[in-house]
Amino acid sequence: MPHGTHFYSPLTELSSGERAVIFQFNIPNTTVNRLLSLGFTPGVEISMMQNYGRGPLVVVVRGTRVALGRSEALGILVNRRYQ
Amino acid sequence: MTACHEVVNPDLMVSIKDGSYLVALAGQPNMGKSTIFNNLTGLNQHVGNWPGKTIDRCSGQFHFAGKEITLIDLPGTYSLTANSPEEIIAREFILRERPDVVVAVVSAANLERSLYLVSELITLKAPLIVALNMMDVAEQEGLRVDTDALERTLGVPVVPMTATRSTGTSVLQKVLDQTLLRELKPNPVVPDIRSDHRQIVDELLSEISGFIPIPYPSEWIAFKLLEGDHEITRLMQAQLPTERWETVQTILKAHEDAFLAIVSARYEWIEQLIRVSVIHPRLGQIGITDRLDRWAAHPFWGLAILASILGLVFELTFSIGVPVQSWLAHQLIAPLTSSLSSILGGAPVWLDSQVINGVMGGVGAVVSFLPIMVIFFAAFGLLEDMGYMARAAYVMDNLMHMMGLHGKSFLPLFLGFGCNVPAVMGARTIDSRPARLLTILVAPLIPCTARMAVVAFLAPAFFGSQAILVTWGLVILSVGMLVASGALLNQVLFKGQRSAFIMEMPLYHIPNGRTIGLLVWQRSLSFLKKAGTTILAISIGVWALSVLPGGSLQTSYLAQLGHFLEPVGRWMGLDWRLTVALLTSFMAKENAVATLGVLFGAGGSSLAQQLAATYSMASALSFLTVSILFIPCAATVAVVRQETGSWRWTLLNISFMLALSVGAASMVYAVASRIGM
CATH class of the missing domain: 1.10.287.1770 (Helix Hairpins)
Structure with missing residues (x-):
């Protein structure tokens, strides 16, 4: 892993229990708007509650548990600064 | 008082109209908004539709301090941006109808998320009150909310509440009263713009x-x-x-x-x-929700738990609902029918027969399904209120993906096992229109209790000890057809597009009996209303076809149609009587048995014996197949029309199921007769 640089990856790569910070979105704006109103803003901490490697996953953002489809999660890029 | 001369901000002025006021209740989903609505209005509420939309519009009245207050329960929305019809309804209502006060329900246990809607509401002109609900859950989670500090910083009244225990309702009423009388001087602090x-x-x-x-x-x-x-x-x-x-x-x-x-x-x-x-509390503590979700939302155990819950609901349905239903049919509907017929003794024969058979036959049958529906509504309401339903949707997401739907569509389909009518109506909670339409189109493929009743009567007659196997086979066939049809319809009609699956998983909490009770009451009421209007009309129509012109089923238009359609019936190994039975099942699915009873002039076990002597097992299997997959009953057709808002979709639905059922049964018959059944 490169030193001093950030490590961006899709949300789907976080394993259960891991935390990261939302970096940016790579999904249609209508979906982004729905995520925004649930508190998914760039810079906010996101923790992975459940990720079994396939199927939907559960994350916690701003104290709210949210289930996301895998394709939605693929379009949320996060910064794994906790690595 | 002379407050009107002292009002600092004229935009915040409250209109005074002869003691009657309009108050809107806004809030995100899962904030306990309906419980507050129920606490304030009790049974004095009305459920309708928002104009031009298939979204429930709940309004209610209550009186406080000499004022008559009309409370409108706005649809639950996360924001006021047009992400869904609900959001448009909520903001258009506030902007156009100019409610005297908007009460925003937020959760003390989840303030950060729930204040988002407030950040939008506070910029609008309507005076705002924040109802800080779920104080008990916040306490359980170890959170402490300083209500006064929140009120000072927001600049609008904040009322702490625990709606599930009815705490805070009277304070809310008082603050509402003070706001309406302009006794408070709100000074809303709106979000800054960089x-x-x-x-x-x-x-x-x-x-x-x-x-x-x-x-x-x-x-x-x-x-x-x-x-x-x-x-x-x-x-x-x-x-x-x-x-x-x-x-x-x-x-x-x-x-x-x-x-x-x-x-x-x-x-x-x-x-x-x-x-x-x-x-904030100490971090790192694992809450009850996380602990339960390790099982309830697990890809394998979650499905196992869901299957057990469904099994339990069916068990309850068949051990309580079905006996009560047959009791209703025999003790209430039958005596009512005979007393009606004696009252109408002097009336013209056409009227007599119309009331007895057309009305009581169709509507009575639907009404007698109410006990089964009540069990389903109660189970559904309980699981929903506890927060479990989101988990069910989550674990079903993979399976629903196969037909281009996502987990949320599973919830209305679950209701379909009781009756397809509430399943179709329940699809209105699905946010995207293609997913909603698709759910409506496949919902009638769920084998409802009425169809299961037909199977339960005919399967033992033909297959004896193998009946249970045949029954399971038919259920699996229906569900398999549902998944296949969903996948096909999605490819053909919606080009395989898939709507985003984003769903909040609420915290688990102890269910509130009152909330569930009111839910069951409202859903049952709307089910009965449907039976009294649309179903009544269609029942009379279908009944008329079954007695005109001669007055008996054997020579009726319906029988003529049966004879006419016999060639089609023959593909499936059905004679004209089975064909007519199938046609009358359009009125209500369980009519199939009653019609065979009329045509064979027998009932109960003697009918079963006669049928077993008349038809081959191949014909029977084919008849069961076509019955379970046949076009939706009249009541379901009526709600499909209502919920899709189009006859095109409705007719598409009917023709699709017609083709599917005839095709499947023909295949079953061909295979079964080849292997010598």
């Missing part, structure tokens, strides 16, 4: 001012344009002259990312509020 964005907003305002239709506030419109709200974009495009619209578009293009900044600014505003008013 200076660079202020400039963009001003630029936009100079272009659009003078073109903004009533009742929209101009700054609000500017923000919604920057947020990329498609409704407002469309509205302003229509309002503005072409060159101005082009300038606006250039501004918007140059600041495409502005919506992120606007939303972030709202969350910064929220973070400030949280900082002064919430004391």
Whole structure:
């Protein structure tokens, strides 16, 4: 892993229990708007509650548990600064 | 009092109208909004539809301090941006109907998320009261919320509540009263805009001012344009002259990312509020929700738990619901029918027969399904109120994906096992239109209790000890057909598109009996209303076909149709009697048995014996197959028409199921007769 640089990856790569910070979105704006109103803003901490490697996953953002489809999660890029 | 001379901000003025007021209840989903609504209005409420929309509109009345207050329960929305019809309804109501007060329900246990809607509501003109609900859950989670600090920083009244225990309702009423009387001096603190964005907003305002239709506030419109709200974009495009619209578009293009900044600014505003008013607990503690979710949302155990819960609900349905249903049919509907026929003894024969057979036959049958529906509604309401339903949707997501749907569509389909009518109506909770339509189209493939009753009568007659196997086979066939049809229809009609699966998983909590009770009451009421109107009309129509012209089923138009369709029936190994039985099942699925009873002049076990002697096992299997997959019953057709708002979709639904059922049964018959059944 490169030193001093950030490590961006899709949300789907976080394993259960891991935390990261939302970096940016790579999904249609209508979906982004729905995520925004649930508190998914760039810079906010996101923790992975459940990720079994396939199927939907559960994350916690701003104290709210949210289930996301895998394709939605693929379009949320996060910064794994906790690595 | 002379408050009207002292009002600082005239925008916040409350209109005084002969003691009657309009109050809107707003809030995000899962905030306990309905419980507060129920606490305030009790049974004095009315459920209808928002004009032109298939979204429930709940309104209710209550009296307090000599005032008559009409409370409108706005649909639960996360924001006021046009992400869904609910959001448009909520904001249009507040802007157009100008409620005297808006009560925003937020959760003390989840203030950060739930204040987001408040950050939007507070910029509108209507006076705001914040109902800080779920104080008990917050306490359980170890959170402490300083209500006074929150009220001071927000600048609007904040009322702490625990709606599930009816705590805080009277304080809310008092604050509502004071607000209506303008005794309070609110001084709302709205989210700040960063200076660079202020400039963009001003630029936009100079272009659009003078073109903004009533009742929209101009700054609000500017923000919604920057947020990329498609409704407002469309509205302003229509309002503005072409060159101005082009300038606006250039501004918007140059600041495409502005919506992120606007939303972030709202969350910064929220973070400030949280900082002064919430004391966070020690971190790292695992709550009850996380512990339960390890099982309930597990890809394998979650499905196992869901299967057990469904099994339990069916068990309850068949051990309580079915006996009560047959008791109702024999003790209530039958005596009512015979007493009606004696009352109508002197009436013309056509009227007598119409009332007895047309009305009681169709509507009575539907009404007698009410006990089964009540069990389903109660189970559904209980699981929903506990917070479990989101988990069921989550674990079903993979399976639902196969047909281009997502987990949320599973919830209405679950109701379909009781009756397809509430399943079709329940699809209105699904956010995207293609997914909603698809759910409605496949819902009638769920084997409802009425169809299972037909199977339960015929399967033992033909297959003896193998009946249970045949029954399971038929259920699996239906569900398999549902998945296959969903996948096919999605490819053909919606080009395989898939809507985004984003769903909040609420905290588990102890269910509230009152909330569930009212839910069961309202759903049952709307089910009965349906039986009294649309189903009544269609029942009479189908009944008329079954007695006209001669007065008996054997020579009726329906029988003629049966004879006419016999060639089609023969593909499936059905004679004209089975064909007619199938046709009458359109009125109500369980009519199939009653019709065979009329045609064979027998009932109960003697009918079963006669049928077994008349038909081959291949014909029987084919008849069961076509019955379980046959076109939706009249009641379901009526709600499909209502919920899709189009006859095209309804007819598509009917013809699809007709083709599917005839095709499947023909195949079953061909295979079964070849292997010598």
